[in-house]
Amino acid sequence: MIEVADLRKRYRKATAVDGLSFTVPAGRITGFLGPNGAGKTTTLRILLGLVHPTAGSATIDGLPYRRLENPIEIVGAVLEATNFHSKRSGRNHLRMLATAAGVPAARVDQVLHDVELGSVARRAVGGYSLGMRQRLSVAGALLGGPRLLVLDEPANGLDPEGIRWLRDFLRSFTSSGGTVFISSHVLAEVQQLADDVVIIHRGRLVAHETIEGLTARSRAAGGSRVRTPQAEELRARLEEAGIQATVSDGNRLEVAAPSERVGEVAAAGGIVLHELSSETASLEEAFLELTRGETVA
């Protein structure tokens, strides 16, 4: 659905995107991650035809955005929540977009209802909270009834209720077959929401795979946690087997080996286990590893 191929964007003094290639498949939620300044927003704006690439291409259904026929029927974009005239009402903002796109006026009231802004639709946007503006952005993205949503940091500045609303909304959008490509620095949010992640750093791709694959591949992953009344005995048995383990709280062990191996050693020694679980890394741990500890903000 989205294909980015050898994309490059060079500004006068800096390279924002440096040979980036990835694809976003239809029907899935793909998170787009990277530290501040990694090139996420530039990539999204190139994809949406707002920024010109220095080289390479970013296409939607095989076409650059500028060549899409009535693009808002194909892709809905949620960018900064500041792109509004503060004196214009939310409804008039949407009417303006609908008129330009040839979308029936009735659709404006429908999307306002969908994002729960119907009651304030005739108020000037200047009086909207950040969350309400973000919902208005989402309403604008939905006007053309697209099957693809591209969102740039939509959780920015949202309160927990707003974030929950967004999460529920995106889930319902994908459950009806939609595709979502979402950039965010709220990693826990992406971990809960996304199927796949594309991680970039200094304009280059550093990872592109499923969340499960990424967290399992992380160095923090691959270990086990054990609770046993024979903790010291198990630790000794594991060391004999060449496996490093540390005891904590008297009856807990952290073991640098998969749970299957720990289970085998315990069984061979006749050691009772009360709990045995595999450790998986969080997306944040995997992310920090891949971006070499660069601050996420």
Added chain:
Amino acid sequence: MTRQLAAEVLKIRTVRSGYWLVLSMAVLVVLPVISVLASDAAETLAELGEQRQIVRIAATADVFALLLGIVLIGGELRHGTITQTFLVEPVRERVLAAKAVLGAVLGCALALAAVGLVLVIAIPWLAGNGIDLELGDGELQRVILGIVIAGILAGSLGVGWGALFRGQGSAVGAALIWLLIGENVLRVVLGEHREYSPGSAFAAVVSGSRSASGDDDLLGMWPGTALALAYTLAFLVAGTLALSRRDV
């Protein structure tokens, strides 16, 4: 193009900046007209040349047409709505074309409104002094026609000018500096060719004719109109090229 034009009409209707410009223009037309009518002697007001000068006050609308054209694009750059506009219509040339057409229509409307204001004030005022405004005078009619033509061109030129800048403030500021200082500097630089400056071209459009205006520094009305049209097209092309290549 029709959809884009309808959207542009909605944009300017749903914010106040356009209405403020119309109100400001009305004030700057009405006050000078009343001032001249009140200060001139009756016999002066009866002179054709003076009546043409009074009607020519409506040419103030052409400056406001230029500003309104700038606001059509500059307002979107200022508030960031240009992003949404380009998401809906990514072919930027179409957006600029719709704005240029609307700029021309609004420029025409402003000019007609200004002329209407002048006439609504001047006709009864003069009648009260036993004087008829000579609306049948060919030169006076050409002045009115010139004000309307200049309004149409200035509205479109404003869109092209505004597209050359990244913000509304800088575009309006630069336009005012040009009108107050730049134009005079250019006329000095051009020397004996000063009638070819942009401001001179527009002044020629509203002059009625060379002989009637009595101003040898200006081209005739129709050569002036051709040159003003050329400037308008040049700014529209330059603005379109600039905006099409710019990252937003």
